[in-house]
Amino acid sequence: MSWAEAREAAVAAGAALTPVAVEVPLAEAYGCRLAAPLRALVALPGVDVAAMDGYAVAGEGPWRVAGHVLAGGEPYQRPLPPGACVEIATGAPVPRGADRVVPYEHTSRGENTHDQDEPAHDRRDQGEDPRGRPFLGAVVGEREPSRRPHIRRRGEDVERGAVVLGAGAEVTPVVLALAAGLGHDTLPVRPRPNVAVLVTGDEVVHEGLPRHGRVRDAIGPFLPGLVEWAGGRVSGRLRLPDGREALARALTGWAVRGEGRWAPKEADVLVVCGASSKGPADHLRAVLAELGAEVLVDGVAVRPGHPQLLARLPGAGPGAGPFVVGLPGNPFAALGAAMTLLVPLLRGPSRQLSALAGPVRAHARDTRLVPVRRTGRGAVPIGHDGPASLWGAALADALAVVPPGWDGEQAELLELPRKV
Numbered sequence: 451m452s453w454a455e456a457r458e459a460a461v462a463a464g465a466a467l468t469p470v471a472v473e474v475p476l477a478e479a480y481g482c483r484l485a486a487p488l489r490a491l492v493a494l495p496g497v498d499v500a501a502m503d504g505y506a507v508a509g510e511g512p513w514r515v516a517g518h519v520l521a522g523g524e525p526y527q528r529p530l531p532p533g534a535c536v537e538i539a540t541g542a543p544v545p546r547g548a549d550r551v552v553p554y555e556h557t558s559r560g561e562n563t564h565d566q567d568e569p570a571h572d573r574r575d576q577g578e579d580p581r582g583r584p585f586l587g588a589v590v591g592e593r594e595p596s597r598r599p600h601i602r603r604r605g606e607d608v609e610r611g612a613v614v615l616g617a618g619a620e621v622t623p624v625v626l627a628l629a630a631g632l633g634h635d636t637l638p639v640r641p642r643p644n645v646a647v648l649v650t651g652d653e654v655v656h657e658g659l660p661r662h663g664r665v666r667d668a669i670g671p672f673l674p675g676l677v678e679w680a681g682g683r684v685s686g687r688l689r690l691p692d693g694r695e696a697l698a699r700a701l702t703g704w705a706v707r708g709e710g711r712w713a714p715k716e717a718d719v720l721v722v723c724g725a726s727s728k729g730p731a732d733h734l735r736a737v738l739a740e741l742g743a744e745v746l747v748d749g750v751a752v753r754p755g756h757p758q759l760l761a762r763l764p765g766a767g768p769g770a771g772p773f774v775v776g777l778p779g780n781p782f783a784a785l786g787a788a789m790t791l792l793v794p795l796l797r798g799p800s801r802q803l804s805a806l807a808g809p810v811r812a813h814a815r816d817t818r819l820v821p822v823r824r825t826g827r828g829a830v831p832i833g834h835d836g837p838a839s840l841w842g843a844a845l846a847d848a849l850a851v852v853p854p855g856w857d858g859e860q861a862e863l864l865e866l867p868r869k870v
């Protein structure tokens with residue numbers, strides 16, 4: 451299967467990863483996708499409010515001060531008659547009868563009415579109380595006439611009931627704040643799909659220095675960040691020895707060599723690292739066939755990462771069970787395969803093009819995934835990109851997708867996760 455077809459198959463499979471919507475408190479919704487459109491529970495602003503600190507005035511000036519309306523304080527209840535004004539703070543409700551707000555700096559009282567350093571007796575000369583507020587009845591004129599009303603009208607930013615975001619939108623920090631501003635305490639979201647990680651290989655060690663032909667696991671550590679960034683969460687991890695039986699038992703939820711009970715049925719996606727190729731310990735395909743899995747992608751024409759696969763296990767009851775993503779054992783091949791199958795499965799489609807600035811040789815038959823760094827001149831290949839080496843990818847911003855026979859300048863970039 452071509453690389454593009456494999457990615458499409460993963461995106462299409464991802465549509466089946468639609469867990470039941472749940473209503474969660476705002477903070478817990480972060481990073482999830484909205485299960486329903488986000489509507490405004492209130493208008494923004496909720497009433498006509500001042501857009502400037504100053505005086506809400508009625509009719510022609512000068513005006514007599516009839517009250518003070520500060521944000522969060524009591525609104526001015528009575529209608530304001532022509533020739534009257536109330537001192538008003540930005541965001542405070544504008545009284546009925548007021549035509550506009552005159553900012554402090556445009557009034558005859560000038561900017562210094564709130565100079566806290568002035569002695570109280572000087573304030574009284576200016577018609578102010580000791581806190582700098584003008585006395586009721588003090589007269590306010592306008593120095594610089596302006597036609598701008600400086601009033602934000604009810605519903606001017608968002609009308610009550612308006613749909614501000616569609617279902618499926620990602621709940622980012624800004625979306626959380628928007629929802630709070632519109633009156634929401636909870637949000638209906640699709641929970642993040644649960645991803646379980648199985649790292650296979652007798653030669654793989656998980657801490658310390660690898661010795662005597664062993665290797666440190668260099669796939670398991672990138673999966674939680676990558677999965678989180680793609681919209682899922684790693685809900686379980688298991689280390690597996692080589693062996694057909696251990697893998698079969700793990701995929702069907704049995705205890706493995708004292709590792710305790712494992713619950714892949716609670717996982718939406720099982721990621722198997724290694725055992726994907728043709729060696730004596732590479733049992734993944736045989737085990738999937740034994741378990742009656744439906745294989746959706748069986749190898750991809752891509753370098754590195756060709757032995758990758760995507761399958762779906764039969765469900766315990768009616769309906770299909772979890773997806774299985776098989777990542778090759780070579781770590782950079784595993785990263786490329788995760789960017790091809792796992793990320794599109796969890797996150798859906800995304801497309802980004804860039805010029806490539808630097809020599810890249812296309813392969814005759816296979817798509818190449820090339821670590822690149824974005825610069826003003828375009829994306830520059832980094833090198834250090836052998837299938838077992840993560841060095842180039844660690845220096846990269848993205849993987850450039852170079853299709854077979856490619857001789858163009860533009861290439862698709864697969865953005866690599868940075869920070870969630």
Ligand SMILES: Nc1nc2c(c(=O)[nH]1)N[C@H]1C(S)=C(S)[C@@H](COP(=O)(O)OP(=O)(O)OC[C@H]3O[C@@H](n4cnc5c(N)ncnc54)[C@H](O)[C@@H]3O)O[C@H]1N2
Pocket residue numbers: 649650651653654665666667668669670723724725726727728729732754755756757777778779780781783837
């Ligand atoms: N006869 C063939 N041999 C191989 C083929 C092939 O098509 N025909 N494909 C090669 C390619 S390409 C890759 S990639 C690997 C894929 O191998 P497996 O997925 O079966 O993985 P292993 O054989 O277990 O390991 C391969 C390699 O990666 C190291 N490894 C495994 N797991 C980890 C880990 N978690 N962290 C770091 N390194 C890991 C392992 O020690 C091996 O060196 O197959 C080729 N062979």
Ligand code: MOO
Pocket residue numbers: 752753754755756757778780783784837838
């Ligand atoms: O394609 Mo393998 O996946 O080169 O390392």
